[in-house]
Amino acid sequence: MSGDNSNHLPVAHTNASNSSDLGICHLPPTSKNLALSLILIAICIVTFCGNLFVCATVYIHCALRSTTNYLIVSLALADLLVSLLSMPFRIHFTLRNNNWCLRSNVCGLWIWVDFVACSSSIGSLAAVSIDRFVAVKFPLRYRVLLTKQTSLKMICFVWMYSMIFASLGNYNWTFHAFETFTQCHKNDRVFYTTVASLAFFLPLGIIIGTYTYLTKVAVHQRRRTLTNTVRPEGERPFRRARILHELKAAKMMACVVLIFIASWAPFFILMLSGFWHDRLNIPYAVRDIFVLILPNLNSAINPFMYMAFTRELREQVAKLVERLFCRSCKCHESRVP
Numbered sequence: 001m002s003g004d005n006s007n008h009l010p011v012a013h014t015n016a017s018n019s020s021d022l023g024i025c026h027l028p029p030t031s032k033n034l035a036l037s038l039i040l041i042a043i044c045i046v047t048f049c050g051n052l053f054v055c056a057t058v059y060i061h062c063a064l065r066s067t068t069n070y071l072i073v074s075l076a077l078a079d080l081l082v083s084l085l086s087m088p089f090r091i092h093f094t095l096r097n098n099n100w101c102l103r104s105n106v107c108g109l110w111i112w113v114d115f116v117a118c119s120s121s122i123g124s125l126a127a128v129s130i131d132r133f134v135a136v137k138f139p140l141r142y143r144v145l146l147t148k149q150t151s152l153k154m155i156c157f158v159w160m161y162s163m164i165f166a167s168l169g170n171y172n173w174t175f176h177a178f179e180t181f182t183q184c185h186k187n188d189r190v191f192y193t194t195v196a197s198l199a200f201f202l203p204l205g206i207i208i209g210t211y212t213y214l215t216k217v218a219v220h221q222r223r224r225t226l227t228n229t230v231r232p233e234g235e236r237p238f239r240r241a242r243i244l245h246e247l248k249a250a251k252m253m254a255c256v257v258l259i260f261i262a263s264w265a266p267f268f269i270l271m272l273s274g275f276w277h278d279r280l281n282i283p284y285a286v287r288d289i290f291v292l293i294l295p296n297l298n299s300a301i302n303p304f305m306y307m308a309f310t311r312e313l314r315e316q317v318a319k320l321v322e323r324l325f326c327r328s329c330k331c332h333e334s335r336v337p
Contacts, residue, residue, distance in 0.1 A: 025101035029094070036288060037094045040087060043293075043300045048083035050303035051076040057316045064313060067151040068131055072306055074155045075124040075256075078117045079299035085113045087296060093184075094292075100184035107184035108170070115166035116159075118264070118295075119199040123158035125257055126203035127151075129210040136217055165199050189275035196268050204261070211254050218251075256305050263298035266290040 029037065054076045058064045089110040093100060100107055131151070135142045170179050173190040186192075267290060270282060307314040 024099055025096050027097060029097055033094050033097055036292060037091050039293060040091050040094065040296060043296050044083050044087040044091065047079055047087070047296070047300040050300060051080040051083070053317050053320060054303045054306055054313070055080065057313060057320055060320070061316050064316065065148070067146050067148055068128065068135075069313070070148065070151045070155065071124055071128045071131060074158065075121055075128070076303060076306075078120040078124060079302055081113060081120075082117045082296070082299045086110065086117060090292070090296070104181040104184070107181040108179070110184070111169060111181070111186060112166045115169055115195070115199075116162045119162035119165055119195075120159050121260070121299075122200055122203045122264075123162060124155070125260060126206045127154045127158055129207045129257070130154075132214060133210040136214055162199070165195055169195075189272075192275055193272060196272060200264070200268055207257055211257065214254070251309065255309070256302060259301055259305065260298055263294045267295050 055073050058069050058073050089102075089106070092102070131146055134146050138145060169186065169188075169191060171177075171191075172179055172186070172188045173194070174188045179186060179188075270287070270290060274282065307317055
C-alpha cells in the first residue's frame with residue numbers, strides 16, 4: 001500500500017541534494033537506477049489501474065456497498081494516492097540518480113503524501129480488523145453495531161488522524177525548527193520514532209490482537225465441523241452460518257495484513273535503525289528491495305487480493321474491464337475504413 005518513504009532514510013540520501021544548479025540533474029540515469037525506475041513505473045501503472053477499478057466497481061454497483069467494502073475502498077484510495085502523487089516523484093528522483101531536481105515545496109508535498117498514504121493504509125487495515133472482530137464476536141448484532149454511517153465515521157477518523165500526523169512533519173521535532181526541505185531530506189528521528197509508534201506499531205498491535213482472536217474462532221469452528229456429525233440440540237444454524245461467512249471475509253483481510261506487514265515492517269525497522277544508529281551501513285541491494293520496491297509493490301498487490309477472495313467484486317470488476325475494452329475495440333473498428 002502505501003507510499004515510499006525511502007527518501008527520508010539517512011542511507012538513501014548520501015547523494016541526494018537539490019542540485020539543479022550543478023548540472024547533474026541533466027545526466028543520464030545509471031543502469032541500476034534505470035532498471036529500478038522501469039520496475040517502479042510498472043508497479044505504478046498496475047497500482048493505479050487495479051485500485052481504480054476496485055473503487056469504480058464499488059461505486060457503480062450498489063450491492064457491493066457494504067460496511068467492509070467501504071473500508072476496503074478507503075484502503076484502495078490510499079494506494080491510488082500513492083500511484084498519483086507519490087510514486088511519480090520517486091520515479092523522477094531515481095531517474096535523476098537520487099538527486100532532487102524539483103522545488104523544495106514539491107518535496108514537502110511528496111513527504112506529506114507519503115505520510116498520509118502509509119498511515120491511512122495501516123489505519124484502514126486496523127478499522128477492517130475491528131469490523132471483522134465485531135462481525136465474528138457479535139454476528140447477530142453486527143448490522144446494528146457497525147452500520148454504513150459508522151464505517152464512514154471510522155474512515156473519516158483514519159484519514160484525519162493521518163493528515164494531522166503528516167502535517168506535524170512540517171516541524172522538526174529533533175532540532176526544534178520548521179522544515180525547509182531544501183535538500184528533500186527530513187532528518188528528524190524523534191518525529192519518525194513517534195510516527196512509527198503511533199501510526200504503524202499501535203494499529204499493528206490492534207490488528208494482531210483482533211486476528212489472533214479470529215484465528216482461535218476459526219480453529220474452533222473447524223474442529224466442530226470435523227467432529228460433530230450431528231448438530232447439537234439448541235444450536236442456532238443461522239448464527240453458525242453467519243460466523244463461517246464472516247470468517248471467510250476475515251481470511252481475506254488476514255492475507256492482506258500479512259502482505260502489508262511483510263512489505264512495511266522491514267522499512268520501518270531499517271528507518272529507525274538508520275536514525276538511531278549512525279554507523280549502521282545498510283547495503284544498497286537491501287535498501288532497494290525493502291525500502292524502494294516492497295512498500296510500493298504492496299499497493300499493487302492489494303486490489304488483486306480483494307478480487308481473489310471476493311467473488312462478487314471479482315465478477316463485477318471483470319465485467320467493467322470487459323465493457324471498457326469492448327467499447328474501445330468497437331470505436332476502433334468503426335474508424336477503420
